[in-house]
Amino acid sequence: MVPTNSQGIFRFTLVQRLFHAFLLVSFLIQAATGLGRMTMETGWGRGVLSIFGGYDASRDVHIFVGRLMLVVLLIHIIYLMTKVDWKHLPKSLWSQDSLVPRPADVRQFFQHLGWMLGMRKYPEFDRWGYWEKFDYWAVFWGMVVIGGTGLLMTYPFWSTGFMPGWGLNVAFWVHRIEAILAIAHVFIIHFFIAHLRRSSFPMDRAMFSGNAGLSLTRHERSAWVERLEADGGMNALMVPQDAGIVKTVHFVVGCTAVVIGLYLLIGAAISVFQITW
Amino acid sequence: MIPEEIMRQREQKHFRQVLLPLLLVGTFGASFLNVHAQEEVASAIRRYKDREASTGYYEAYEVRPQRSMPLVQIPGVQRGLFPYSPTSAQTRIRTRLTDSHLGIKFYNGRRCVDCHPEQARDIHTIRANLTCRQCHGGEPIASNEHYFSPMNPIRRHAYICAKCHPGASASYAAYIIHEPNPALAGTLKSFPVLAWAFWIMVAIAVGTFVLFLPHTLLWGIREIFMKKHGEAGNHGTDK
Numbered sequence: 001m002v003p004t005n006s007q008g009i010f011r012f013t014l015v016q017r018l019f020h021a022f023l024l025v026s027f028l029i030q031a032a033t034g035l036g037r038m039t040m041e042t043g044w045g046r047g048v049l050s051i052f053g054g055y056d057a058s059r060d061v062h063i064f065v066g067r068l069m070l071v072v073l074l075i076h077i078i079y080l081m082t083k084v085d086w087k088h089l090p091k092s093l094w095s096q097d098s099l100v101p102r103p104a105d106v107r108q109f110f111q112h113l114g115w116m117l118g119m120r121k122y123p124e125f126d127r128w129g130y131w132e133k134f135d136y137w138a139v140f141w142g143m144v145v146i147g148g149t150g151l152l153m154t155y156p157f158w159s160t161g162f163m164p165g166w167g168l169n170v171a172f173w174v175h176r177i178e179a180i181l182a183i184a185h186v187f188i189i190h191f192f193i194a195h196l197r198r199s200s201f202p203m204d205r206a207m208f209s210g211n212a213g214l215s216l217t218r219h220e221r222s223a224w225v226e227r228l229e230a231d232g233g234m235n236a237l238m239v240p241q242d243a244g245i246v247k248t249v250h251f252v253v254g255c256t257a258v259v260i261g262l263y264l265l266i267g268a269a270i271s272v273f274q275i276t277w
Numbered sequence: 278m279i280p281e282e283i284m285r286q287r288e289q290k291h292f293r294q295v296l297l298p299l300l301l302v303g304t305f306g307a308s309f310l311n312v313h314a315q316e317e318v319a320s321a322i323r324r325y326k327d328r329e330a331s332t333g334y335y336e337a338y339e340v341r342p343q344r345s346m347p348l349v350q351i352p353g354v355q356r357g358l359f360p361y362s363p364t365s366a367q368t369r370i371r372t373r374l375t376d377s378h379l380g381i382k383f384y385n386g387r388r389c390v391d392c393h394p395e396q397a398r399d400i401h402t403i404r405a406n407l408t409c410r411q412c413h414g415g416e417p418i419a420s421n422e423h424y425f426s427p428m429n430p431i432r433r434h435a436y437i438c439a440k441c442h443p444g445a446s447a448s449y450a451a452y453i454i455h456e457p458n459p460a461l462a463g464t465l466k467s468f469p470v471l472a473w474a475f476w477i478m479v480a481i482a483v484g485t486f487v488l489f490l491p492h493t494l495l496w497g498i499r500e501i502f503m504k505k506h507g508e509a510g511n512h513g514t515d516k
Contacts, residue, residue: 040404055404116495156452157444165451170474173459177478181485189493198500276398277458 008211008241009225009234011127019076020207023139024257026069031183031264033062038176039271048267063154070147073140096126096227101137105130124223135190142182149175183268187261195258203258208250209242375425376417396455405441412437412454 012020032048039045040055052058085092093100109130114120149171152159156168194204199216206212218225228234242250371377378384389409390397401407412428419426427436434450442449457464459475 037404113492113495116492116499118499156442156449157446160446160449160451163448165449166453166468166470169453169456169468170471173471173475174478177475177482181478181482184482185485185489189489192493192497197497198503276403277460 006241007214007238008209009214009217009228010211010237010239011206011217012210014210015079017207017210019072019079022072023069026065026072027182027186028257028260028264029065030062030069030179031187031261033058033065034179035183035264035268037062039268039275041275042271044267044271045275048264063150066147066150066154069143070151073143073147096224099128099133099136101130101133105133122219124226125221126223126227127221129221131193138182138185142178145178146175146182149178183265187265191258191261195254203251203254205242205247205250205254208254209246211239211241213241214238372420372422373424374420375423377420377423378418399455401454411440 033052036045036048036052036058037055040049046055049055049058052061085095092098094102108123108125111120111123112130115122152163152171153168153175156165159168159171194200194207195202199220204212214225225234228237371379381387393409396402396409401412414427419428421428421430423429427433430447430450434445434447438445438450453468456471457467459468459471464472464475
């Protein structure tokens with residue numbers, strides 16, 4: 001059977017999509033409660049906090065969701081362990097289907113930059129682009145730094161048992177700056193790439209539906225499609241694209257997340273000039 | 278019978294029938310009441326715990342002065358027992374005074390933030406709405422390093438922190454309430470770990486955006502000017 005451009009190519013399993021959906025919801029809650037508490041001196045900050053029941057209740061929500069995120073991170077690590085091809089280590093970690101960064105990613109980054117400047121050909125990306133690998137591992141880095149410092153502050157009697165109390169001053173600022181970095185990165189860069197680029201506007205639904213349009217994938221990830229066609233695995237990954245109500249739901253959920261994210265980003269950006277640092 | 282004897286008999290009768298029963302009932306009833314004054318006299322440790330909402334660490338840390346008197350000293354400089362007059366308005370170092378504001382002119386008409394504006398710019402003051410006196414106490418406010426001050430690090434966790442954070446330890450009380458602004462140059466000397474942590478995190482954040490903001494912007498602009506394709510961007514053929 002010859003694949004047609006109206007079909008989609010399977011990219012994400014249900015479990016992977018559920019991980020992303022959890023991260024989407026929990027990240028928005030953490031961003032809202034965290035930014036709200038940071039800007040509680042302003043009307044905007046108090047307004048955001050009122051959605052969660054006020055200043056103190058927002059802290060409880062923030063801590064509860066934070067703990068949940070760490071638990072899900074552990075579950076995700078266990079999930080990763082089940083997906084590793086242990087028999088062919090370490091070669092399997094460097095395969096084209098792996099998210100582990102490779103030297104080729106650095107080369108493709110510069111080639112991509114060259115294409116943006118009109119100087120080079122568009123790189124032949126495989127299954128994962130370098131920006132997707134960066135986004136994936138950035139979550140690990142963020143969860144360790146923000147989650148670690150968050151735990152220190154959530155359990156101060158425990159943490160000051162092995163470090164002096166002024167360590168909490170340091171933990172607070174590391175937590176704050178890393179959170180601002182994560183929020184700004186997701187709400188500006190990730191949202192732009194997934195929603196506002198011409199190729200993906202108004203929304204790249206692959207992470208919601210699980211599949212990407214074949215035509216776009218053939219151009220964006222030509223090395224992947226060629227590899228699949230060469231080894232005969234293409235037909236197994238061809239799926240019909242979502243339509244109708246499912247497609248609408250994906251748009252509504254995705255675009256709602258973008259609107260909430262931009263509201264938080266702009267509101268916080270205005271409010272930071274009115275708070276005591 | 279003479280009136281005086283009648284009066285005395287009435288008093289005796291009144292005492293037996295009214296006052297004595299009342300006294301007995303009152304004594305019996307009072308035994309059920311929690312009278313702190315008696316406990317204070319009976320047990321110094323109990324009195325201690327009445328004021329302490331902590332875990333009991335306090336007793337291990339506290340050292341009562343024996344025959345020594347609280348001395349006013351400059352660290353590293355010994356100028357006799359009382360190098361500064363306790364009534365002097367020219368005291369230069371106030372970290373160990375019984376009354377840290379001793380001798381300040383027009384003190385009664387001033388507010389704490391008149392002289393300590395930076396000390397009101399912290400989370401405890403701004404977010405928890407704590408007032409200065411909730412931690413530093415009433416007049417006279419002893420210096421933090423003074424031997425008997427509740428703010429002295431040997432008992433701060435029990436007398437101050439544990440009011441709102443029951444279970445606070447001495448290590449916990451090492452949290453810097455009035456932390457300096459980590460972005461200021463002076464913080465590199467006063468709280469170097471905080472300053473370094475702050476600037477390293479800022480460098481990571483700035484580095485990320487210096488790399489990815491122009492990258493993302495260029496990508497967006499480039500796609501606008503791509504050649505039209507059937508469904509999406511024609512990445513591969515326009516160059």
